[in-house]
Every structure is written in C-alpha cells, then in structure tokens.
Amino acid sequence: MASLRFPFSFSQTQPPHYSRPLSSFPVAAAVGATAVGATAAFAVLTSSSSSSHRQFLETALNFLFSSDRTSLPAWGTLSLADMSVPVVESKSGATFPSVLGDSQKLCGIGLRRKSVFGLKNIDVYAFGVYADDNDIKECLAGKFEKLSALELKGNKEFTEDILENDISVTVSLQIVYGRLSISSVRSAFEESVGSRLQKFGGSDNKELLQRFTAQFKDEIKIPKGSVINISREKGYVLRTSIDGQEVGSIQSKLLCKSILDLYLGEEPFDKQAKEDIELNLASYLQK
Numbered sequence: 526m527a528s529l530r531f532p533f534s535f536s537q538t539q540p541p542h543y544s545r546p547l548s549s550f551p552v553a554a555a556v557g558a559t560a561v562g563a564t565a566a567f568a569v570l571t572s573s574s575s576s577s578h579r580q581f582l583e584t585a586l587n588f589l590f591s592s593d594r595t596s597l598p599a600w601g602t603l604s605l606a607d608m609s610v611p612v613v614e615s616k617s618g619a620t621f622p623s624v625l626g627d628s629q630k631l632c633g634i635g636l637r638r639k640s641v642f643g644l645k646n647i648d649v650y651a652f653g654v655y656a657d658d659n660d661i662k663e664c665l666a667g668k669f670e671k672l673s674a675l676e677l678k679g680n681k682e683f684t685e686d687i688l689e690n691d692i693s694v695t696v697s698l699q700i701v702y703g704r705l706s707i708s709s710v711r712s713a714f715e716e717s718v719g720s721r722l723q724k725f726g727g728s729d730n731k732e733l734l735q736r737f738t739a740q741f742k743d744e745i746k747i748p749k750g751s752v753i754n755i756s757r758e759k760g761y762v763l764r765t766s767i768d769g770q771e772v773g774s775i776q777s778k779l780l781c782k783s784i785l786d787l788y789l790g791e792e793p794f795d796k797q798a799k800e801d802i803e804l805n806l807a808s809y810l811q812k
C-alpha cells in the first residue's frame with residue numbers, strides 16, 4: 526500500500542518535472558482535498574491511475590503543504606499557472622514558463638517526434654500551448670458553461686470552436702534536437718502546415734504557405750534551446766518570433782487554424798498533450 530508522504534520534496538527554486546503535467550482537474554481535487562482533509566487527498570493520490578497525474582497531484586499537494594505558501598487559493602481555482610512555477614517536459618528537459626506575457630497561461634506541454642528516413646524517431650522539439658482564460662470565457666462560456674471540464678474533454682465541437690475562434694493562443698516550440706537547420710524547419714512546416722491548409726482550405730493555398738515558410742530565412746540559426754513562438758492574436762493575426770525576435774506576421778484565419786490543428790486537431794502530434802490542453806481550456810469556463 527502506498528504511504529502518505531507529506532511534505533514531498535518540492536523546492537520553490539527548482540522547477541518540478543512533469544511528463545504530463547497540467548490538468549486543472551487534479552489540482553482542483555488537491556485544493557478541494559485540503560478543505561476536506563488530507564485523507565481525501567491521499568485517496569485521490571493513491572487511486573490516480575496515471576503516473577503523470579499522480580506526479581502532478583503530488584506537486585500540487587506539495588505546494589499546498591509548503592511552508593512557503595502564505596495564503597490558500599480559493600476552492601477549485603488553482604492551476605499550475607497560478608503557482609507560477611516553470612514546467613519541465615521531462616523527456617527533453619525543456620522548461621516552459623507557466624505564464625506567457627501578461628495573460629496567457631500554460632495549458633499543456635508535449636513532445637514532437639519525427640521519423641527520419643522512415644528509420645528512427647527523433648525528438649525534435651518540446652512544445653507548450655498557452656491561452657488567455659478570459660478570452661476563452663468571453664468567446665465560449667455562453668455555449669459550453671453548462672458542461673463540466675471532463676464532459677468537454679474530447680468534445681469535437683469544443684475543439685473545433687477553439688480552432689476557429691478569435692482566441693489568443695500561443696504555441697511555443699523549444700528545439701531539443703541539436704542539429705537542426707533552418708531549411709529543415711521550413712520543409713517540416715511545408716509538410717505539416719501544407720497538409721492542414723489543404724484539408725481546411727483546398728489546394729489553392731500555396732502562396733499563403735510560402736509566405737509563412739519564407740519567414741524562416743536562411744540566416745536564422747536554430748540551435749538546441751531555440752524557442753519559436755507562434756501566436757494567434759486578435760483579428761486572426763499569426764505572429765511568429767524566434768528567440769524573442771519577431772520574424773513576421775500574417776493575417777489569415779485559415780493559417781491560424783492550420784497551425785493550431787497540428788497540436789489540437791484530429792491527428793495531433795502528441796495525443797496526451799492535446800487531452801491535457803483541452804481539459805485545461807475547458808476548466809477556464811468553469812472558473
């Protein structure tokens with residue numbers, strides 16, 4: 526039988542490692558558990574089937590029982606973003622801040638693996654998806670607020686509305702493969718974004734794809750640790766920056782949807798990441 530371990534070895538200075546970290550649901554469970562007693566938290570912890578959720582819950586509990594904590598957040602409103610701890614994608618070691626800019630909260634992280642010459646899979650980049658919770662609420666609360674976060678997870682209409690609507694979202698790619706050239710970044714985008722442009726917009730979008738990939742100019746270096754941020758901003762403006770330097774912006778609803786579809790669509794690069802992201806986005810409607 527598992528034993529109760531309080532406090533966990535949580536350090537405020539060292540970012541916690543999660544392989545699959547960010548479900549508001551277990552955090553909410555942890556917060557709730559504080560109110561009803563550690564026994565309930567223990568029950569949730571020991572019955573959690575997924576080791577990542579278990580890990581995440583442990584961290585949440587650490588936070589709650591940490592001596593550094595000065596005040597308890599309101600019932601059910603705690604998310605990792607509120608804890609302001611960076612999140613580490615455990616397989617690659619890539620670290621993601623829990624909040625981007627003023628208002629975008631980290632909703633989930635994942636890993637993009639790609640097969641090379643059909644032979645072996647390499648880990649190319651880790652990614653984090655950020656969204657503005659107020660935007661989500663403004664756009665989608667009217668339609669979905671009666672459904673629980675768990676009911677919304679996997680709900681096709683909800684996912685479709687996230688892809689389609691003018692909601693601020695950023696996908697942050699952190700390169701983990703050490704020998705990446707900018708031309709391979711261009712061709713990877715050509716393949717993945719190209720297939721989505723075709724799926725949603727038909728075959729007549731070569732020029733749009735070319736405008737997007739042309740942002741990744743030959744002189745740009747992309748060593749391990751480089752960060753490519755791709756943001757959908759208000760008015761369906763897709764802004765791209767590399768290591769904090771803007772490389773271009775393109776106003777196109779179709780392009781925005783095609784990029785987000787890579788991570789949240791029917792065939793996402795990382796299925797578990799998509800689930801975590803959806804659950805967190807859905808939880809914003811409940812707050």
Ligand SMILES: CCCCCCCCCCCC(=O)O
Nearest residue numbers: 637639649709710713714717
């Ligand atoms: C050797 C493999 C090279 C792959 C480079 C991918 C770099 C970024 C591409 C982003 C879009 C995608 O993941 O398809």
